[in-house]
């Protein structure tokens with residue numbers, strides 16, 4: 001497993017790549033979504049069988065944006081998709097908003113009634129929070145993650161970038177998190193994938209390359225003024 005990269009280093013790397021003009025945030029998000037879908041089909045080749053149903057839970061940030069990309073790509077491969085936005089569309093960051101708008105299928109708004117889990121789908125994709133988790137998850141979202149943690153083993157669970165509620169630096173759970181069968185992260189693992197509760201909650205960890213390696217140059221600190 002390649003060495004880890006901190007959240008701050010990952011954000012700086014993405015920023016360098018985007019500022020170089022070589023890639024846009026939108027393209028990085030598309031590559032992330034493609035990587036998640038590829039890892040899902042490698043893990044479960046039967047996903048392409050008829051009548052597979054997936055629920056994609058999308059949060060208010062760019063992790064949710066990855067979720068919209070995954071929802072679109074899975075629908076194109078014949079899965080029956082229910083996409084749920086746990087947040088306000090008007091507050092989505094630009095890259096995520098672009099993919100929200102591009103998603104032709106209906107997007108449900110999250111409410112505690114959770115009609116989308118009855119009947120239980122074949123797979124749930126957790127795109128609620130990624131490396132932007134800033135505080136313990138509380139309220140209806142925590143209740144949702146908890147109820148998903150109590151579902152029968154038959155339900156397949158996938159985390160985009162990191163299981164929501166797992167701190168990407170410390171591997172501690174902030175509030176609640178859903179243990180996942182598969183976690184697909186980007187470029188390099190974050191420390192929280194490998195320490196604390198990380199291994200137990202991530203399940204099988206796949207690291208997808210989204211084309212950032214050329215920008216992974218150590219930053220020479222400017223000489224002390």
Ligand SMILES: NC(=O)C1=CN([C@@H]2O[C@H](COP(=O)(O)OP(=O)(O)OC[C@H]3O[C@@H](n4cnc5c(N)ncnc54)[C@H](O)[C@@H]3O)[C@@H](O)[C@H]2O)[C@@H](O)CC1
Nearest residue numbers: 025028029061062063129130131132133134135136137161
């Ligand atoms: N261009 C990019 O920046 C890329 C970002 N990517 C994805 O973007 C993610 C990072 O996106 P963001 O920085 O938007 O962060 P997140 O999408 O992880 O979440 C940030 C949002 O969640 C809210 N939030 C944080 N903790 C909360 C809590 N406990 N309760 C309620 N709301 C909470 C924040 O206010 C913010 O609106 C990555 O994990 C990855 O999945 C990838 O698509 C790669 C490219």
Ligand SMILES: [K+]
Nearest residue numbers: 126129162164
């Ligand atoms: K997530």
